[in-house]
Amino acid sequence: MNYWLMKSEPSTFGIDDLARARNSTSGWDGVRNFQARNYMREMKKGDLVFFYHSSCPVPGIAGVAVVQREAYPDPTQFDSKSDHYDAMSDPDNPRWFMVDVKLVRKFDTVISLDELRKHAAGKLKDMIVLKRGNRLSVTPVTKSEWSFIESLV
DNA sequence: GCCAACGTTGGC
């Protein structure tokens, strides 16, 4: 089993939106970055995901979700009315993929980016999301990083 | 294949 971190802006889709979704499950559409897409295609059902809130008053990890459905073509790429429409994508060879995730638990308080940074020289020294200039919206998390962060909850 | 220009992300 593998571990991941996925970013979303809570003003668009936050952990509370996932909690309100049918079966607490939602598709994670709209990813338009090749590296992030490639990571999503590696995801297996049952993999665990940190749900990260970005571009908000307290950026950080808001809870845990689980991969419920493995990668499949993101329909928004073919919807000319969607913000995520991609005229270059061929329906016979789609560019963009998405997964479905189900909420496992919302943390009582967000593990803030500030708090994570306190460990940036220690246990979390290789964590991608703490690297300078990182913008990748889907990143792998190691087992040791995962366990350590869970211990901060 | 290089690289400048541009658009986007995301913390502050």
Add this chain to the structure above:
DNA sequence: GCCAACGTTGGC
């Protein structure tokens, strides 16, 4: 709203 950092595009 600013701006550093980065990915992508497109001219050459």
